[in-house]
Amino acid sequence: MAEFTHPEVIVSTDWVNEHRNDPGIKLIEIDVDTQAYDAGHVPGAIGFNWQTQLQNQVRRDIINKQEFEELLGSCGVSRDDTVILFGDNNNWFAAYGFWLFKIYGHDDVRLMDGGRQKWLDEDDKELVVEKPSVTQGEYVASEPDNSLRALLPEVLNASAAGSHHLVDVRSPDEYSGKVIAPPGMSETAQRGGHIPGATSIPWLTAVAEDGSFKTADELRSIYIDEKGIGSAKRTIAYCRIGERSSHTWFVLKYLLGFEDVKNYDGSWTEYGNLIAAPIEK
Amino acid sequence: MKTTEAQPIIDRKKKVFESIFEMLPSEDNPSPLVRINRMNDSSGFPLFAKLEWMNPFGSVKDRAAWEMLRELEEKGEISSERGLVEPTSGNTGFSLAMMARTRGYSMRAVVPNKIPLEKKILLKIAGAELDVINDELCPVPGLGDGSINLAKTRAKAERHRYVLPNQYENENNVAAHLKTTGPEIWRQTDGRVTHVFLSLGTCGTVSGVSRYLREKNPDIKIIAVQPTEGHDVPGLRNISQLPATKLFDPSLIDEILEIDFEVAYTRALELCQKEGLSAGPSCGLIFEGARRIVEADKEGLGVMIFPDSIFKYTANMAKHLPFLSENTTPPQ
Numbered sequence: 001m002a003e004f005t006h007p008e009v010i011v012s013t014d015w016v017n018e019h020r021n022d023p024g025i026k027l028i029e030i031d032v033d034t035q036a037y038d039a040g041h042v043p044g045a046i047g048f049n050w051q052t053q054l055q056n057q058v059r060r061d062i063i064n065k066q067e068f069e070e071l072l073g074s075c076g077v078s079r080d081d082t083v084i085l086f087g088d089n090n091n092w093f094a095a096y097g098f099w100l101f102k103i104y105g106h107d108d109v110r111l112m113d114g115g116r117q118k119w120l121d122e123d124d125k126e127l128v129v130e131k132p133s134v135t136q137g138e139y140v141a142s143e144p145d146n147s148l149r150a151l152l153p154e155v156l157n158a159s160a161a162g163s164h165h166l167v168d169v170r171s172p173d174e175y176s177g178k179v180i181a182p183p184g185m186s187e188t189a190q191r192g193g194h195i196p197g198a199t200s201i202p203w204l205t206a207v208a209e210d211g212s213f214k215t216a217d218e219l220r221s222i223y224i225d226e227k228g229i230g231s232a233k234r235t236i237a238y239c240r241i242g243e244r245s246s247h248t249w250f251v252l253k254y255l256l257g258f259e260d261v262k263n264y265d266g267s268w269t270e271y272g273n274l275i276a277a278p279i280e281k
Numbered sequence: 282m283k284t285t286e287a288q289p290i291i292d293r294k295k296k297v298f299e300s301i302f303e304m305l306p307s308e309d310n311p312s313p314l315v316r317i318n319r320m321n322d323s324s325g326f327p328l329f330a331k332l333e334w335m336n337p338f339g340s341v342k343d344r345a346a347w348e349m350l351r352e353l354e355e356k357g358e359i360s361s362e363r364g365l366v367e368p369t370s371g372n373t374g375f376s377l378a379m380m381a382r383t384r385g386y387s388m389r390a391v392v393p394n395k396i397p398l399e400k401k402i403l404l405k406i407a408g409a410e411l412d413v414i415n416d417e418l419c420p421v422p423g424l425g426d427g428s429i430n431l432a433k434t435r436a437k438a439e440r441h442r443y444v445l446p447n448q449y450e451n452e453n454n455v456a457a458h459l460k461t462t463g464p465e466i467w468r469q470t471d472g473r474v475t476h477v478f479l480s481l482g483t484c485g486t487v488s489g490v491s492r493y494l495r496e497k498n499p500d501i502k503i504i505a506v507q508p509t510e511g512h513d514v515p516g517l518r519n520i521s522q523l524p525a526t527k528l529f530d531p532s533l534i535d536e537i538l539e540i541d542f543e544v545a546y547t548r549a550l551e552l553c554q555k556e557g558l559s560a561g562p563s564c565g566l567i568f569e570g571a572r573r574i575v576e577a578d579k580e581g582l583g584v585m586i587f588p589d590s591i592f593k594y595t596a597n598m599a600k601h602l603p604f605l606s607e608n609t610t611p612p613q
Contacts, residue, residue: 032415033414033415033427033431035412035414035431036430036431036434039412039431039434039435039438040434040435040437040438040439041438088430116430117430120430120433120434120437126437127434127437127438128438129438129439
């Protein structure tokens with residue numbers, strides 16, 4: 001059985017349980033449901049709120065370098081730490097966090113495979129409500145690596161030129177335009193459909209029954225053999241607000257080893273609101 | 282003394298009870314069966330509604346709640362320091378909270394935001410603390426349900442404070458219906474029941490009733506009625522949502538009818554206005570399923586398990602039947 005291209009970026013729940021008290025290990029939980037961390041979390045884990053801590057609160061953007069440094073410094077995370085990220089909904093926002101850590105150049109960041117759900121379902125894993133005490137420090141980030149991020153002009157050009165694989169990871173109903181967003185979502189768009197030329201590969205295609213990632217062979221068979229997404233061509237993944245696409249970005253870049261793959265975090269809530277942008281249904 | 286004075290008049294036959302718990306349903310004290318008259322003109326296939334809102338805490342969930350709570354008491358797993366945490370769309374939570382608080386235990390209910398406001402307020406009136414969680418973002422089979430996960434988290438992180446009955450996995454949910462609902466139906470119909478119509482939520486009712494009645498008569502048809510996907514009928518699950526419950530056993534069901542969930546609301550209104558039954562939306566859906574089978578099968582004796590009444594659903598009714606909101610304020 002083939003291995004992931006970068007097996008070092010995945011750790012199991014058992015590994016985390018064994019190593020969570022090791023020096024230099026920092027556990028960070030990032031959930032869609034922002035109540036989940038407070039109700040109970042892995043002992044020693046810090047909780048990040050994706051809505052208030054990972055995004056600029058004024059303009060629509062990721063936090064900038066200084067904000068990222070302040071956030072990690074305030075949690076006592078240093079540049080040399082091994083950061084283990086995990087969360088609910090099969091690591092959607094944990095993957096978004098992973099993408100952010102890589103944008104700011106953190107070397108050793110990993111995802112706990114299966115995320116919060118797997119930990120919760122395993123009887124030998126403990127949960128606590130006490131938050132860990134942290135010693136504040138100084139974190140120095142790199143300048144943002146924009147090669148991991150697609151902004152609108154690049155997406156428009158890629159679609160027009162057919163130069164990239166565009167991977168739409170939303171549900172089939174969002175892709176087809178039958179719905180603009182999953183029911184009840186406040187972030188939405190004026191129009192439904194997808195970016196012309198995009199291939200529909202819902203994010204959950206990458207996930208096994210227990211919430212962990214499928215094997216390298218299975219992923220290769222789905223993305224490369226069935227869907228024809230080859231690593232020879234540049235790739236951009238998008239969804240609705242950029243978190244599910246982070247999950248697929250992670251799969252393509254780290255598990256399958258695609259060299260040039262970007263996350264379009266503006267995603268459909270940006271694209272589907274544009275005047276005169278081409279849309280396919 | 283109060284007890285001595287009250288003692289002589291306690292008589293269950295006269296419906297004078299020592300406590301509310303004596304009113305819980307059983308083979309000797311069944312919830313009523315009421316025949317459908319104007320909405321079913323088939324003389325060969327009468328339909329009877331089993332009015333579960335006549336249970337003391339207002340719904341079919343009294344049965345599972347009582348069975349689950351009694352087991353925790355018997356095992357010594359609940360106390361004044363260690364109360365309940367339970368994922369619920371409202372009815373189980375209300376029954377559990379009323380029972381638990383009356384017996385001196387705390388109760389925390391984890392509910393999805395989409396349940397009607399009436400149910401949230403009722404839970405608080407019953408003395409439950411509430412966790413309200415965001416509704417499913419993008420439902421994924423196998424991912425688990427948000428309410429169940431949060432309740433499990435609390436029970437795991439604070440074992441000293443919470444015990445989780447978990448109606449979605451607790452076999453006592455099935456046992457309750459094996460012990461009560463099944464025998465009640467058999468006795469009330471003198472064993473003549475041919476079809477049972479019910480809805481699917483935790484699947485405790487269908488599993489317990491089916492196991493009991495099929496033992497008595499393997500030919501009895503168990504018909505489950507489910508709303509179409511995207512529904513907002515509280516307490517019910519579409520087939521795509523059923524992996525959230527471990528009590529679902531398809532071998533115990535003869536047929537699953539999928540019915541447009543909007544029909545739940547129009548049929549509930551008709552049941553109120555034509556039959557005098559204050560039936561909630563899930564009853565409306567079940568009735569529609571039964572009506573279709575009556576048309577197809579022509580002969581039989583059907584029992585519909587009507588889970589709860591309309592009173593908690595006025596807001597849902599007004600949302601789906603907007604004319605109900607007309608003329609509710611003075612003319613301008």
